[in-house]
Amino acid sequence: MAGTALAPGKVRVKTTSAMRGHRSRIALVNAVPVTVFLLVLFVYPIIGVLSLSLKGDNGAFTLHWYADALSGANLSVLVSTLRISAETAVLSLLVGFVLAHAIARMRPVFAALAMLIVVVPHFISALVRTYGWIIMLGEHGLINSLATSVHLPGAPYSLLYNETGVVIGTTSVMLPYTVLVLQGVMRGVDGRLLAAAAGFGASRFTIFTRIYLPLVAPGIGTAGLLSFILCLGYYITPALMGGDKQTVVAALIDQQVMKQDQWNSAAAFGVILLLLTFAGLGVLGLAKLRRKKTAARRSSS
Amino acid sequence: MEGNRIGRRTILRTAGALAAATAVTGCGTLMGSSESRGSGGGKKRLVVSNSGGAYNDALAKAIYEPFTKETGITVTTVNYQSAQVIAQVKQGRPQVDLMDNSLLVFQKMARLECLEAMDHDRLKSVKGAGIPEHQLPEHAVGKNVWCSLMAYRTDSLKRAPKSWGDFWNTHSFTGPRSLQSAEVDIPELEFALLADGVPLDKLYPLDVDRAFKSMSRIRGGVKKFWNTGALPAVLLGRKEVVATSLYGGRADELIKQGMPVAYQWNGARRLTNGWGIPKGADNTDAAYKLIDFSLRPEVQAAFAKLYPGGPVVPGAIKLLSEDVLAALPTSPQNLKIGFDADVAWWDKNRDAVTKRWQEWADA
Numbered sequence: 192m193a194g195t196a197l198a199p200g201k202v203r204v205k206t207t208s209a210m211r212g213h214r215s216r217i218a219l220v221n222a223v224p225v226t227v228f229l230l231v232l233f234v235y236p237i238i239g240v241l242s243l244s245l246k247g248d249n250g251a252f253t254l255h256w257y258a259d260a261l262s263g264a265n266l267s268v269l270v271s272t273l274r275i276s277a278e279t280a281v282l283s284l285l286v287g288f289v290l291a292h293a294i295a296r297m298r299p300v301f302a303a304l305a306m307l308i309v310v311v312p313h314f315i316s317a318l319v320r321t322y323g324w325i326i327m328l329g330e331h332g333l334i335n336s337l338a339t340s341v342h343l344p345g346a347p348y349s350l351l352y353n354e355t356g357v358v359i360g361t362t363s364v365m366l367p368y369t370v371l372v373l374q375g376v377m378r379g380v381d382g383r384l385l386a387a388a389a390g391f392g393a394s395r396f397t398i399f400t401r402i403y404l405p406l407v408a409p410g411i412g413t414a415g416l417l418s419f420i421l422c423l424g425y426y427i428t429p430a431l432m433g434g435d436k437q438t439v440v441a442a443l444i445d446q447q448v449m450k451q452d453q454w455n456s457a458a459a460f461g462v463i464l465l466l467l468t469f470a471g472l473g474v475l476g477l478a479k480l481r482r483k484k485t486a487a488r489r490s491s492s
Numbered sequence: 493m494e495g496n497r498i499g500r501r502t503i504l505r506t507a508g509a510l511a512a513a514t515a516v517t518g519c520g521t522l523m524g525s526s527e528s529r530g531s532g533g534g535k536k537r538l539v540v541s542n543s544g545g546a547y548n549d550a551l552a553k554a555i556y557e558p559f560t561k562e563t564g565i566t567v568t569t570v571n572y573q574s575a576q577v578i579a580q581v582k583q584g585r586p587q588v589d590l591m592d593n594s595l596l597v598f599q600k601m602a603r604l605e606c607l608e609a610m611d612h613d614r615l616k617s618v619k620g621a622g623i624p625e626h627q628l629p630e631h632a633v634g635k636n637v638w639c640s641l642m643a644y645r646t647d648s649l650k651r652a653p654k655s656w657g658d659f660w661n662t663h664s665f666t667g668p669r670s671l672q673s674a675e676v677d678i679p680e681l682e683f684a685l686l687a688d689g690v691p692l693d694k695l696y697p698l699d700v701d702r703a704f705k706s707m708s709r710i711r712g713g714v715k716k717f718w719n720t721g722a723l724p725a726v727l728l729g730r731k732e733v734v735a736t737s738l739y740g741g742r743a744d745e746l747i748k749q750g751m752p753v754a755y756q757w758n759g760a761r762r763l764t765n766g767w768g769i770p771k772g773a774d775n776t777d778a779a780y781k782l783i784d785f786s787l788r789p790e791v792q793a794a795f796a797k798l799y800p801g802g803p804v805v806p807g808a809i810k811l812l813s814e815d816v817l818a819a820l821p822t823s824p825q826n827l828k829i830g831f832d833a834d835v836a837w838w839d840k841n842r843d844a845v846t847k848r849w850q851e852w853a854d855a
Contacts, residue, residue, distance in 0.1 A: 264847075264854040322726060330668075331731050351732075352716040435673065435717050435853035446675055449575045451843055452604065 237465070244458035256459035265443070269463070272439045275354065275429065276422035279361040283418045284411060286362065287369030294370065295377035306374075310367045317364075321431040324360055325351065352434045360428035365418035372417060376410025409482070416475050420468050440464055536565055538778045541572045542592040550799035551592070558794075559785045565778050574601060577770050581606040586770035590779040596678070598632035598768040599839040607631040608769040614780050617787035622806045626832060627764050634766040635786055636801030639821040639830060640672065640680065641760035643728060643743040644735035647752040656759045659735055660687035660706070662713040667734030669710065670727050673717035674849035677763075678838050680737055681707070681845065682831070686759050696834040700845060704852055717853075728753060741800030744819055760830035762821050764804065796820055 247253035259265060294305045312320060327333050328350035338346035350356055380403065388398045426441035433439075440460050447457040540556075542548050548569055556567040572580075572588060574597045580586045591598075601607045610633055612618050618633065627634030642659055644652070648667050653659050659669065672680050681698050684706035690699070715733055718724045724738035729746055743755040767783045769776060785791060792808035795801060802822030803809060809823065817823035821830060838845075 264850040267854050268850075318720075325726060325730055325732070329730050329732050430675070430719055431723070438850070438853070442675065446846070449573055451846065452575060452578060452600070453843075 240458045240461050243455055244462045246455055248455075256456045257463070259456060260459045260463060268438050268443055269440055271437060272423060272441075273467070275357055275361065275437065275439065276419045278354075278358045279365055279422045280415045280419035282358060283362045283365040283369045284415045287366055287373055287414060288411070290366070291370045291373035291377055295374050306370070309370050312363065313367055317427045318431070320363075321360065321428060324356075324432060328356060328359065351432060354433065354437055356432040356434075357429045357437045360432040361422050361425060364425065364428060365421060368417050368421065369414040372414040373407065373410050376407045380406045409479070412475055412478055416471050420471050423464055423467060537568060538565055538590060538775060538782060539568045539570060539588045540590045540592060540782070541570050541577065541588040544569075544571045547799060547801075550795060550801075554795035554798050555782075555786045555791060558791070559782055562785070563778075563781055565781065567782065577601075578604060578606050581771050584772065586773050588770060589773045589775035590782060591768045591770060592635070592765060593768065594677075594835075595627070595629060595632055595634060595764045595766055596833070596835040596838055598629065598766065599835045600842075601768060601770075602629070602631035603839060606771050608771055608773065608776070610767075610769065611780075615784045615787065617784050617805070621787065621789075623787075623804050626835075627766065627804050629835075632766050632768040633783060633787070634764040634804040635783075636766075636792070636795060636799075637762050637764050637804060637820075637822045638801055639740040639760045639762045640737050641740050641743075641755055641757060641830075642683075642735060643724075643738050643746075643753055643755040645728060645731065645752055646754050648731070648734040652754065653735060653756060654758060655756075656683045656687040657689070659683070660710050662710065665735065668715035668732065669713050670716050670718050670724050670733045670736035671710070671714055672724075672737055673719045674846050674853075675717075675719040676721065678833065678842060679845065679849055680761070682761055682833070683737065683759065684710075692759070692829075692831050695831060696837050698837065698841070700841070700848065704848065707852070740821055741819065744800065757821075757826045758829045760821060760826065762802075762830055762832045763835075764832070765801065766804075802826075 244256055245252055245254070247255060260269070290305075290309065294302050297305060315323075325332065329335065330347050330349075330351075332350075334350065335347035338348065350359065384402055384406070385398055388402050393401070424441050426439060426445065429437050429439045430442050440463070444457045444460050447453040447460075542551060548571075552567075552569070556569070560566050570588060574591070574593055577586055577588060577591060578601060580588075598607060608631070610629075610631055612628055612633065615633065618628065623634065642653065642656065645667075646652070649665055651665070653661075653665055658665055662669075671683070681700065681703035682695050684703045685695060685698065686692070687710075688702060688706040690702075716723070716727065718727070718736070718738075721739055721742070724733075724736040725742040725746055727733045728736050728738070728743075729749075729751055738755075740755075740760065743753055746753040767779075767786070769779055773779070786795075787805055789803075789805050789807035789811060792803035792805045793811035796803050796808065796812060797816055800819050800821075802820040803812075804822070809817065812820070812823075817825070820826065
């Protein structure tokens with residue numbers, strides 16, 4: 192019952208199969224330019240990158256670049272990239288959830304204003320934004336001056352040129368994405384369900400964990416994975432706000448192509464990042480599948 | 493679907509450097525043919541690459557514009573990095589007629605056979621001008637000298653550091669430092685060796701083991717290994733560090749803003765920017781004309797007044813005032829206490845040093 196109430200769209204889809212076939216044929220024609228565009232500008236270069244990554248200096252097939260990428264200092268760069276991405280995903284989910292929850296309950300005018308505040312920093316160049324962070328987080332920055340003036344224990348804190356700095360920076364970059372995704376899901380939550388639960392005497396905590404959270408769970412998954420994946424390829428903020436232990440894969444790729452003329456190794460790193468992205472998408476797909484199955488089981492029982 | 497769309501975007505971004513470079517090369521082939529060759533046989537147009545920014549502004553004012561006035565050849569500038577030009581040469585045809593880059597890059601491009609040989613006899617300004625030999629390699633010609641040097645805050649340090657030894661001495665000169673990372677240009681192994689007591693004239697070939705040992709000693713005092721040219725000046729200006737290495741000229745900007753900052757010429761590392769002609773470029777007559785023009789003493793002096801790039805032509809030094817000379821790495825005074833980076837050594841060892849640096853940073 193809950194399933195049909197939540198998905199009114201499903202009812203509308205029930206058109207005649209002939210009409211659907213006609214529509215999909217038109218859709219196919221519409222898709223041709225996009226497909227050609229992607230084949231030429233996306234699939235073809237990707238295949239080129241893949242073949243580059245499997246070519247040795249003499250042009251013969253080799254897995255040397257992958258072995259090199261997955262050993263020594265390169266491996267720890269890969270690991271710290273994954274770690275930073277995971278930390279960013281968790282933090283931007285936490286902050287994004289609170290923010291999106293607040294925005295979803297605001298009056299439209301204020302909600303639009305709040306969204307603007309979240310998104311506007313994105314229009315500023317990443318370089319300028321990062322220099323802004325130095326003014327905020329530096330040893331003599333805003334936060335540390337404030338902390339020392341009120342004699343917080345341990346102040347001034349090292350908020351820059353370490354992992355803390357990187358994660359603060361990347362989280363702020365990913366925040367608009369998580370907020371946008373979460374807010375969309377939260378707006379779709381049927382308030383009557385929450386009211387009904389309250390009417391049956393559920394506590395606010397129970398309503399949140401048993402009703403609200405399951406309803407927005409798909410959004411949480413998407414938003415978290417989204418910021419994780421985006422973060423995997425992000426590069427300016429870790430370079431400018433991190434220390435020498437926060438080198439990320441994208442920075443390594445840049446260096447190999449621009450400085451060392453080492454395209455094969457860079458291609459191998461690119462392919463590894465691509466595979467990690469696919470793995471992330473796979474996890475999300477599996478989760479969706481499982482949710483659908485349990486939903487189907489529930490509605491049939 | 494949402495996930496898919498984002499996936500594609502991310503992939504594009506992650507494969508970014510590669511995809512972008514491919515795209516640039518692809519578009520470049522289309523555009524370049526109409527751009528540099530559109531004017532027909534007259535060749536009244538020269539496509540020059542440089543690193544842009546204030547450097548480009550000074551070049552335009554001191555060299556390109558007067559050159560156009562004299563010869564009628566217009567100069568179009570592009571901001572290709574050397575990796576892009578190398579890729580273009582390998583694809584068959586470079587999209588630039590003349591490159592303005594560091595002699596270290598030209599050393600590498602010559603090794604990769606991506607440069608035409610430079611016929612120094614074709615350049616009137618070179619003959620008898622007294623340009624040092626290391627600035628006239630087989631495949632390039634030097635134009636202006638830049639440097640990395642030590643700058644510090646006069647309000648934080650009670651005494652002025654006089655040498656890299658002082659810079660390394662974190663007991664007498666307390667406070668966080670910044671040094672260059674291996675991610676930009678070449679790391680400052682020379683400074684580490686000078687700090688460790690190696691004399692100026694015995695630096696090369698660099699003792700890499702000793703340099704890294706010396707680097708390890710100061711590592712705890714380094715807040716950030718800077719990886720963009722603008723960063724050390726920002727760190728110094730915001731008092732994040734009390735001393736740092738930076739590109740010459742960046743400190744002058746801070747001093748002009750009234751910051752309590754000074755810098756030290758002792759142990760400054762010099763690198764030379766110059767001209768190189770990518771292999772396959774077919775506008776060499778105009779290219780040689782511009783090179784020749786840029787090496788006239790008066791043109792060299794005009795550029796030095798606008799940008800802290802030291803002239804390579806000794807004759808230009810005489811045309812400059814004491815004030816201007818004080819900020820130039822090639823003034824007679826500063827020439828003596830600094831050193832020229834050995835580009836041949838660095839080109840041979842750069843990849844190994846970079847790898848070592850990554851391992852060192854990771855440890």
